[in-house]
Amino acid sequence: MKIAIVCYPTFGGSGVVATELGIALANRGHEVHFITYKQPVRLALLGENIHFHEVFVPEYPLFHYQPYELALSSKLVDMVKLYGIELLHVHYAIPHAYAGYMAKKMLAEEGITIPMVTTLHGTDITLVGSHPFYKSAVTFSINKSDVVTSVSESLKQDTLRLFDIKREIDVVPNFIDASKYDHGFTDCQRSLMATENEKIVTHISNFRQVKRISDVVKIFNEIQKEIPAKLMMVGEGPEKESAELLCEELGISNKVIFFGNSNEIDKILCFSDLFLLPSETESFGLAALEAMISSVPVISSNTGGIPEVNVHGVSGYLSDVGDVQDMSQNALKILKDAAELEKFKKGAKEQALQFDINKIVPVYEFIYQKAFEMA
Numbered sequence: 001m002k003i004a005i006v007c008y009p010t011f012g013g014s015g016v017v018a019t020e021l022g023i024a025l026a027n028r029g030h031e032v033h034f035i036t037y038k039q040p041v042r043l044a045l046l047g048e049n050i051h052f053h054e055v056f057v058p059e060y061p062l063f064h065y066q067p068y069e070l071a072l073s074s075k076l077v078d079m080v081k082l083y084g085i086e087l088l089h090v091h092y093a094i095p096h097a098y099a100g101y102m103a104k105k106m107l108a109e110e111g112i113t114i115p116m117v118t119t120l121h122g123t124d125i126t127l128v129g130s131h132p133f134y135k136s137a138v139t140f141s142i143n144k145s146d147v148v149t150s151v152s153e154s155l156k157q158d159t160l161r162l163f164d165i166k167r168e169i170d171v172v173p174n175f176i177d178a179s180k181y182d183h184g185f186t187d188c189q190r191s192l193m194a195t196e197n198e199k200i201v202t203h204i205s206n207f208r209q210v211k212r213i214s215d216v217v218k219i220f221n222e223i224q225k226e227i228p229a230k231l232m233m234v235g236e237g238p239e240k241e242s243a244e245l246l247c248e249e250l251g252i253s254n255k256v257i258f259f260g261n262s263n264e265i266d267k268i269l270c271f272s273d274l275f276l277l278p279s280e281t282e283s284f285g286l287a288a289l290e291a292m293i294s295s296v297p298v299i300s301s302n303t304g305g306i307p308e309v310n311v312h313g314v315s316g317y318l319s320d321v322g323d324v325q326d327m328s329q330n331a332l333k334i335l336k337d338a339a340e341l342e343k344f345k346k347g348a349k350e351q352a353l354q355f356d357i358n359k360i361v362p363v364y365e366f367i368y369q370k371a372f373e374m375a
Helices: 013-027 068-083 093-108 132-143 153-162 213-226 240-250 265-270 286-293 324-335 338-355 357-374
Strands: 002-006 031-036 050-054 087-091 116-120 147-150 169-171 199-204 229-234 256-260 274-277 298-301 316-319
Touching: 002 013, 002 068, 002 093, 013 031, 013 050, 013 087, 013 286, 013 357, 031 068, 050 068, 068 093, 087 093, 087 357, 093 116, 093 132, 116 132, 116 153, 116 357, 147 153, 147 357, 153 169, 199 213, 199 265, 199 286, 213 229, 213 240, 213 274, 213 324, 229 265, 240 256, 265 286, 274 286, 274 324, 286 298, 286 338, 298 324, 316 324, 324 338, 338 357
Parallel strands: 002 031, 002 087, 031 050, 087 116, 116 147, 147 169, 199 229, 199 274, 229 256, 274 298, 298 316
Antiparallel strands: none
16 A cells, blocks of 8 residues: 655654654555655654655745645645555644645546545644634544544544544554564663662653643652652753753752753663653653653653553552642652562553554554545
């Protein structure tokens, strides 16, 4: 099958999932074409079955904002005709499903029918899509898709609550490639980050307000009062500077390392003992899953799709959003007792294996066949 994947090429969860899905599909013999404005960060190599086509947006003084949707839909039309692409899989309702629908209509004018699968990831629904300016466009884009999937049951229910959806929504969870986390290295250089008696706590995100970065720092502050510990902060975003200032105010700057964006998440998680995800909301919680597959227990909020990933008392603990005290106490329950930590590390890995890519990719292949029947 010849499949076009349209996604954001950044460090965000939707881009990571879309890229890993494309790579897995290529490994199963499909021809995959990534179509976006730059090569996805997780797409290291192109090959016989993996292609990348850049969407170039010309600068026109006429436009105050350059029309990416127009450029993308035109690029999709050109690539479908040039490579004989048979199916569009777009990640995010807007702008991608919107552009995909326009491409479908332009192709139909030339007698070419192509099905479109739209995967909803969260922000396109809960943040952007619910804004009155975009609500009609999001509703239209979802309803005009041939098949719609969401990454969690929670996100599906949010979508049905916020929009007048006529399409069935299939829940296909995010996934992890477990084989990539069977670390070939035995020395993950833990000693570079902490002494032998210090526990390592980690947070990875895009440092937006919804991630409640100050809560991460506050939880760690309570942890380090009780046991020797270091905090690894991985990512970039608008809340990073305020987090650094909070560390200074609390007098813990020497115990916190800010890495910025990193392509070596596996190595950072390799030496981590605990992962913090106190988000206001998460459609799924891919960062938690990446931690869990590395045998790192998760302390998280119980919001959105996180409880579908992090099982309370098995792979970590869940607390109400903003309950820093409960999260801190749960973290210390795990970290203070070596046997308890080992139990939760094992539980985290076993739970994460339920989301292995080899279980999820065949579901998408079934979804694609369904889309052909619907188109």
